[in-house]
Amino acid sequence: xxxxxxxxxxxxxxxxxxxxxxxxxxxxxxxxxxxxxxxxxxxxxxxxxxxxxxxxxxxxxxxxxxxxxxxxxxxxxxxxxxxxxxxxxxxxxxxxxxxxxxxxxxxxxxxxxxxxxxxxxxxxxxxxxxxxxxxxxxxxxxxxxxxxxxxxxxxxxxxxxxxxxxxxxxxxxxxxxxxxxxxxxxxxxxxxxxxxxxxxxxxxxxxxxxxxxxxxxxxxxxxxxxxxxxxxxxxxxxxxxxxxxxxxxxxxxxxxxxxxxxxxxxxxxxxx
Amino acid sequence: xxxxxxxxxxxxxxxxxxxxxxxxxxxxxxxxxxxxxxxxxxxxxxxxxxxxxxxxxxxxxxxxxxxxxxxxxxxxxxxxxxxxxxxxxxxxxxxxxxxxxxxxxxxxxxxxxxxxxxxxxxxxxxxxxxxxxxxxxxxxxxxxxxxxxxxxxxxxxxxxxxxxxxxxxxxxxxxxxxxxxxxxxxxxxxxxxxxxxxxxxxxxxxxxxxxxxxxxxxxxxxxxxxxxxxxxxxxxxxxxxxxxxxxxxxxxxxxxxxxxxxxxxxxxxxxxxxxxxxxxxxxxxxxxxxxxxxxxxxxxxxxxxxxxxxxxxxxxxxxxxxxxxxxxxxxxxxxxxxxxxxxxxxxxxxxxxxxxxxxxxxxxxx
Numbered sequence: 001x002x003x004x005x006x007x008x009x010x011x012x013x014x015x016x017x018x019x020x021x022x023x024x025x026x027x028x029x030x031x032x033x034x035x036x037x038x039x040x041x042x043x044x045x046x047x048x049x050x051x052x053x054x055x056x057x058x059x060x061x062x063x064x065x066x067x068x069x070x071x072x073x074x075x076x077x078x079x080x081x082x083x084x085x086x087x088x089x090x091x092x093x094x095x096x097x098x099x100x101x102x103x104x105x106x107x108x109x110x111x112x113x114x115x116x117x118x119x120x121x122x123x124x125x126x127x128x129x130x131x132x133x134x135x136x137x138x139x140x141x142x143x144x145x146x147x148x149x150x151x152x153x154x155x156x157x158x159x160x161x162x163x164x165x166x167x168x169x170x171x172x173x174x175x176x177x178x179x180x181x182x183x184x185x186x187x188x189x190x191x192x193x194x195x196x197x198x199x200x201x202x203x204x205x206x207x208x209x210x211x212x213x214x215x216x217x218x219x220x221x222x223x224x225x226x227x228x229x230x231x232x233x234x235x236x237x238x239x240x241x242x243x244x245x246x247x248x249x250x251x252x253x254x255x256x257x258x259x260x261x262x263x264x265x266x267x268x269x270x271x272x
Numbered sequence: 273x274x275x276x277x278x279x280x281x282x283x284x285x286x287x288x289x290x291x292x293x294x295x296x297x298x299x300x301x302x303x304x305x306x307x308x309x310x311x312x313x314x315x316x317x318x319x320x321x322x323x324x325x326x327x328x329x330x331x332x333x334x335x336x337x338x339x340x341x342x343x344x345x346x347x348x349x350x351x352x353x354x355x356x357x358x359x360x361x362x363x364x365x366x367x368x369x370x371x372x373x374x375x376x377x378x379x380x381x382x383x384x385x386x387x388x389x390x391x392x393x394x395x396x397x398x399x400x401x402x403x404x405x406x407x408x409x410x411x412x413x414x415x416x417x418x419x420x421x422x423x424x425x426x427x428x429x430x431x432x433x434x435x436x437x438x439x440x441x442x443x444x445x446x447x448x449x450x451x452x453x454x455x456x457x458x459x460x461x462x463x464x465x466x467x468x469x470x471x472x473x474x475x476x477x478x479x480x481x482x483x484x485x486x487x488x489x490x491x492x493x494x495x496x497x498x499x500x501x502x503x504x505x506x507x508x509x510x511x512x513x514x515x516x517x518x519x520x521x522x523x524x525x526x527x528x529x530x531x532x533x534x535x536x537x538x539x540x541x542x543x544x545x546x547x548x549x550x551x552x553x554x555x556x557x558x559x560x561x562x563x564x565x566x567x568x569x570x571x572x573x574x575x576x577x578x579x580x581x582x583x584x585x586x587x588x589x590x591x592x593x594x595x596x597x598x599x600x601x602x603x604x605x606x607x608x609x610x611x612x613x614x615x616x617x618x619x620x621x622x623x624x625x626x627x628x629x630x631x632x633x634x635x636x637x638x
Contacts, residue, residue: 005397006544006555007357047359048553050546052571074571090359095396207574234570236544240395242560243541244568246590249597254396268514272576 005239008045008090009034014065015085019151023116024081025057025069030091036060038127039098039120039230039258043238044068044076045090052076053235055257056094057119059126066091069119069151095238096257099124099202099228108137108194112213114185114205118142118151120230121204125159132163137194139166143185143209147171147178166193185209186216196221202258204230211271214261225262231270233257276462276469277476279448286451287326287334287375289465294373294410296326297348299337317418323376336444337376338418339432340607344537345381346388348372349405350557352534356401356544357555371408375442378416380425380605382437384537385411387595387603391540410457413438415484419491422608424621426491427500430606433484443480450480498621501628506592506602510585513627519581522623525616526563526580532610532618533561538591538603541567562586588623 015027036042041055052074058067072081083089109128113121121140128138140159144150150169160167168188170181181188185205201222203213210229217227233245233252240254248267250256264270278286290296299321321337385406392402416423416432425432434441439458443450450472453462462469501509533539543560546553560567563583569575577583595603604620611619 004357004400006557007359010360045359045546048546048548051544073573077571206572232570232572232574233576234568237542239397241391241399241540241542242544243562243590244543244560246586246594248589249594269576272574272578 006092006237008043008051008092011089011091013083013085013087013089016083019069019153020149022073022149023069023071023151025067025151026080026083027058027065027067028089028091029065033063034066034091034094035063036066036094037098038101038123040094040096041120041235041238041253041257042066042068042091042093042095043235044070044080045092046076046079047088047090049079050076051090051092051236053095053238053253055120055123055230057122059130060123061127061130067122069116069122071116093238095235095253097255099127099258101127104128104200105134106136106198108199109135109139110189110192110194110199110201110217111138111140112185112189112201112203112205112217113140113142114209114213115144115149116151117205117209117230121202122152122155124202129159129162129165132165135164136198137164137166138162139168139192139194141168141170141185141188143170143172143188143205145172147175184212186212189213189216189220192220200226200228202228207232207271218261223262224265225260227261228258229261229264231257231259231264274453274459275472275477276451276453277445277448277472278442278451278469282468283336283442283449284331284334285468286465290373290410290412290461291326293371293461295370296373297323297375298326298329298334299341299376300324300329300333301335301337302342317420321376323374336414336442336449337378339416339420339423340378340380340609341376342535342609342612344535344539344607344609345374345377345384346537346540348374348409349385349388349402350392350540350542350559353556353558355549355554356557359553359555371410372405373410373412375412375414377411377413377438378607379413379431379434380423380607381537382411382413382434383425383430383605384607385437386601387538387599388540390599410440410461411438412440412442414441415443415480416487417444417483419487419494420608420612421494422611423491423606424495424498424500424608425606426488427495427498427621428503428602428604428606431484432487432491443483445476445479445483450476499625499628500621501624503602505628506624507596509624509627509631510588510592512631514585516627516630518623518626518630519585522618523580523584526584526618527616528563528565528580529615530561530563531613531615533563533587534559535609535613537607537609538595538605562590584618 010031011028017025043051045051056066057069174182235245235253236242240251245252321341392399413434439455441452541560568577591603
């Protein structure tokens with residue numbers, strides 16, 4: 001019988017890093033050859049319980065292992081958060097189209113992230129950093145609810161030191177130790193050191209944040225075709241067959257999950 | 273394609289012959305406990321047909337079905353709930369079953385199989401299990417000499433007889449059937465029973481053509497009062513009717529039973545899930561339907577289809593926008609199974625008509 005497209009390959013948890021009280025990064029070692037392009041997603045399986053879709057947060061050029069940064073929100077993720085190193089999972093994929101890196105060459109790149117939405121963007125950042133001379137400028141604007149909810153706390157300052165790179169972080173609500181900006185991520189989308197005529201923007205975060213970030217970017221003069229959004233849908237099969245993740249004439253799993261706003265802007269209720 | 277004449281009393285011999293190599297399903301008639309009233313002239317049949325294993329039914333119960341069966345044809349190719357694999361095990365040696373031969377398939381079913389084939393065989397990757405079942409199956413279609421009240425294939429220019437997509441086709445004529453043989457599989461099958469077949473003559477062929485024309489004419493008369501919009505308007509009216517009141521209004525009687533999606537022959541949505549059987553976890557595929565509340569819910573709790581009217585609208589957008597954009601034709605074959613099954617009497621013909629009138633007849637808007 002031919003390959004079973006619905007079954008995962010085996011993966012072992014090598015390491016678990018706690019990013020925030022609700023978010024952990026799982027380092028997975030895959031038992032079979034596996035590679036992905038930045039922005040593509042996987043279905044992570046707990047055999048006997050089920051699957052959920054995630055976009056790996058690691059550098060796609062690293063083949064031996066992948067990082068998946070996961071917030072504890074549902075049935076699969078809450079079980080994942082109880083798991084320990086050496087436990088066995090399944091991985092299916094990668095699925096979808098990922099970020100169109102070829103369209104970013106020579107551009108000023110504005111990356112807007114919210115909450116655990118920084119996970120896919122971290123993979124994108126690694127891809128950009130590895131060929132930083134291909135891009136004019138990389139600006140990351142990241143918002144989290146509180147200082148405790150910021151992911152990749154150790155990496156953010158080191159990214160800020162990289163060539164042609166700027167990192168801005170804001171929180172919705174500060175605490176006594178927080179010295180940075182307080183306010184929604186849209187409040188740091190101003191005085192941007194980018195040339196709007198040759199800029200692209202990539203947005204990933206909760207739907208409400210994506211909506212207001214997109215509106216802000218349009219207000220700043222971004223062309224809808226230069227705004228890339230990661231659409232959150234309940235992809236089940238990942239193959240464009242199960243029907244769950246339809247957005248207009250697209251499936252998020254097959255035609256996305258990254259879409260340009262140009263492709264989505266005429267579809268009703270995309271932020272729901 | 274070759275066409276033979278088969279005497280009525282030899283139909284069972286044909287079935288017995290097919291059943292030697294295939295797991296044959298044949299139509300039996302079942303009395304519907306309620307009558308569907310037709311208010312504008314035609315006296316239409318309300319009995320139903322079920323497709324049962326040839327080996328398990330009484331021979332005298334086997335009939336030639338006059339219209340499509342109750343169950344959607346897709347149920348033969350993707351099962352309502354089935355194991356599709358065990359984890360981290362070799363998958364070889366599975367799936368060696370007797371191939372299916374399905375009798376009582378109608379042209380609406382053949383149309384729907386085009387949608388199922390698109391979903392499971394095209395795109396990024398093909399579904400090996402579906403492919404195997406589909407490739408092995410012998411499709412034995414039949415003309416519809418009659419139709420149910422809910423039938424509306426002709427509204428979308430689909431005929432109540434086949435022209436493609438079948439292996440064997442039976443057309444009832446006076447004292448028997450014309451048997452069309454359309455594939456190599458079918459040719460191999462009839463080779464063994466040539467003794468009960470004679471080549472069809474010109475009179476029989478023209479008789480069949482006249483019968484087919486007369487069914488189409490009768491059906492179009494039946495459909496005229498429904499004013500179902502033409503197929504080239506469907507995409508436009510579901511998109512322009514996005515904010516129509518019809519969705520909310522028609523959903524008032526919906527009890528969320530999911531009957532419309534499960535009986536639908538062009539619906540294909542499923543859920544991949546897991547359970548544990550005999551101590552080992554396994555991957556299971558279950559039919560899912562967009563009329564269910566959690567169809568589009570994500571783990572964080574957001575649910576783009578949280579209201580019932582959104583789910584009804586979603587179903588129409590999928591059938592008449594998504595599929596027309598991606599495949600070039602609508603995912604509705606006019607079989608009327610969703611109409612027959614609905615305890616809330618939600619009628620796709622009426623909804624499409626309303627959407628059309630709201631767009632094109634100003635007095636109907638609002």
